[in-house]
Amino acid sequence: MFKRRRAPEFDNIDTVIANQVLIKGRLVAEGSARIDGRVEGEVDIKGDVVLGEKGYIQGNIKASNLLIGGKIEGNVITSGRTEILATGEVVGDIAADILVIEEGAIFSGTSKMVREQRTKRNEPKSKAAAAST
Template structure:
C-alpha cells in the first residue's frame, strides 16, 4: 500500500553526521520542518524540535532543539535547548545546553551557551559567552587545578 505525501521516504542528501557526545540524536523527532525549497520570514515559536533546510529570516524560539541542515540558511536570532548547525546562520544563538557547528556549517553572530562544539572546518565569527563563575569560585579559579 502506497503512503500518501511520502510519509516514510528517506531524506537522502539531508542526513547529518552528528558528533559524538551530541545532545541531538540522529533520529531526532522533528515537529516543525522547513524544506530545502521553502523560504519563510517571521517569528517561529514551537515546543518541539525544529529543522530548517531552506531559508528563514526572523526569530526562532523553542523549548527543544533547532537543527540547521546542510542546505539551511538562517538570518535570525535563535533561542533553544540545543542548536546544531550544518548550514549557515547570521544571528545570535542562545542555548540552554549546547551549540554545535559542524565542519560545513557557519555562524556569524554571538553564542550564549554553557557548551560549544566547533568541528574542524566550521566557520565562526562572533563572541562566545558561557555562564559566569560565581564570585566565591572566581578567587580560587587560578589557584586550583582543573580536576579539583
C-alpha cells in the first residue's frame, strides 16, 4: 500500500576530511564528502555529505542529502534527505524534503519541510504536453 522511499547511497565519496583535520573558512565541493574532522565555517556541498561520529561542523551546511553521526552547530539545508543517527546532534534549524531522527539523537531547533522535488513531480503537464500524449 505505502511505498517506502529509498535512502540515498553514501558509498561514493569524493572528498574526505580526516579525523585530525581542522578547516577554518568556507568548504565548497561539487561531489560527495565525508567529514570526520572539524569544520569551522560554512559548508556547501553539491552532493551528499556524511558527518562521521567524530565529525563536527560549526556553521551552516547545504547539501543534497546529509547523514549526521557527529555534531552540527548551525543551520542545515538539504534538497533531499537529512538523517540524524543515534550518535548525532544538531543545534540549529533544519530545512529538508525528508527528515529522519533516530532514537537517541539530539535535535535542538526547528524543522521545515522543503517540498521542491515533490512539487516538480506533481505539477500538471502543460496543455501541449498533455495533448501530445
